[in-house]
Amino acid sequence: MANSTPRIAVDAMGGDHGPGVNVPGALAAAREQGLRLLLVGDQTALEAELARHDTAGLDVEIVHASEVAAMSDKPSDVLRRKKDSSIQVACRLVKEGRADGVVSAGNSGASVACGMFVIGRVKGVLRPAFAGILPTVKNPTILLDVGANVDSRPEHLFQFAFLGDVLARDVLRYDSPRVGILSIGEEEGKGNTQVKEAFEMLKASPLRFLGNVEGRDIFTGDVDVVVCDGFVGNVALKLAEGLASNMGKVLKRELTGSLLGRIGTLLAMGRLKRFARFADYAEYGGAPLLGLQGIVIVCHGASSPKAISSAVKMAGRFVASGANEHIRQALEANRDLTRT
Incomplete structure (x- = not known):
């Protein structure tokens, strides 16, 4: 495109x-980073929402889409039967x-399907992967798939x-990301056949493996990229989300259950707010689907404007850094280490 500003x-x-959430979130990101926006959806509804906001100086265009992929829709049905859905048009x-x-904060399965079959993969990528960005006691850790x-x-x-290494370098700005593979023990030789074979490939790679x-190591901040199978990764991610949510409820119950607890809460309010920001998924907005010709970031269905804004900004940084070209170069340079 003639204009190099990410769109x-x-x-x-x-x-x-x-x-009501997607538009103000996207506008906030565009204003902060100077991004160009294409808002995809029902034109009448989007014009009405845009009229509620100050868009002076912003490059915003509406692209009409007459259909919406419902959360209950099967991804295959969205691909075949809802060709004018907002996610497929995007x-x-x-x-x-x-x-x-x-x-997109819509149907995640439809987002993945449209990303893979409409946008297509970067040359050399065998399988695109979802990357979760998780808070730690130090810097965020990337878990994928x-x-x-x-x-x-x-x-x-291996891929x-x-x-994850490119995401850590180009978006999180880590100079030399530390990469690990999730297993049932730290010692070399632990894990199933899949993990053991991938271990040997990674050991021979130029990555900081x-x-x-x-x-338990995911949240220490001592590793920057943790690699695993998508089944395992999704279980780990949902376990972490559930633990954080319920720990918050327990903490609230204990702090507000007595007069002394309530007084202590008032005294510690500043630190409690910092803790809440630490555990807030909205800080990063969503999970990037890596390995496609264009970045796709899938957000939680209940995302706030802040979460949408964070996701749009992440997408802008990914594009501006040339991350997809770095992915292609890295895979091409290490193609001989795989069996494909």
């Missing part, structure tokens, strides 16, 4: 709250070169490591 297509109809804009990436592939071969895990890591 992000936003599935403005996706998610639980539709344009992905088609990337395919046609009118946008560089897509952000967290659900795009429920059955992965060793060479897929996931390169996808630490070896096996266990589930």
Whole structure:
């Protein structure tokens, strides 16, 4: 495209709250980073929502889409029968070169399907992967795959490591990301056949490979990229989400259960707010689907404007850094280490 400023297509109809959340979130990101926006969805609804906001100085275009992929829709049905759904239209804009990436809080399965079959993969990528960005006691850790592939071969895990390494360098700005593979023990030789074979490939790669890591290591901040099968990664991600949610409820119950507890809460309010920000998924907005010709970021259905804004900004950084070209180069340079 003649203009080098990243242009992000936003599935403005996706998610639980539709344009009322997606539009202000996207506008906030565009204003902060100077991004160009394509808001995809029902034109009348989007014009009405845009009229409620100050768009002076912003490059915003509405692209009409007459259909919406419902959360209950099967991904295959969205691909075949809802060709004018906002998520498929958004992905088609990337395919046609009118946008560089897509952000959606809608049907995640449909987002993955449209990303894979409409946008297509980067040359050399065997399987795109979902990357979860998790808070730790130090810097965030990338966990992938967290659900795009429920059955992965060793060479897929090998490639996931390169996808995560590029994300860590280009988006999180880590100079030399530390990479580990999730297993049932830290010692070399632990794990199933899939993990053991991927271990040998990664050990021979130029990545800063630490070896096996266990589930408890994910949140220490001592490893920057953790690679695993999508089935395992999704279970780990949902376990972490559930633990954080319920720990918060227990903490609230204990702090407000007595007069002394309530007084202590008031005194510690500043630190408690910092803790809440630490555990807030909205800080990063969504899970990037890595390995496609354009970045696709899938957000939680109940995303807030802050979460949408964070996702759009992440998409902009991914595009501006040239991450997809770095992925292609890394895979091409290490193609001989896989069996494909």
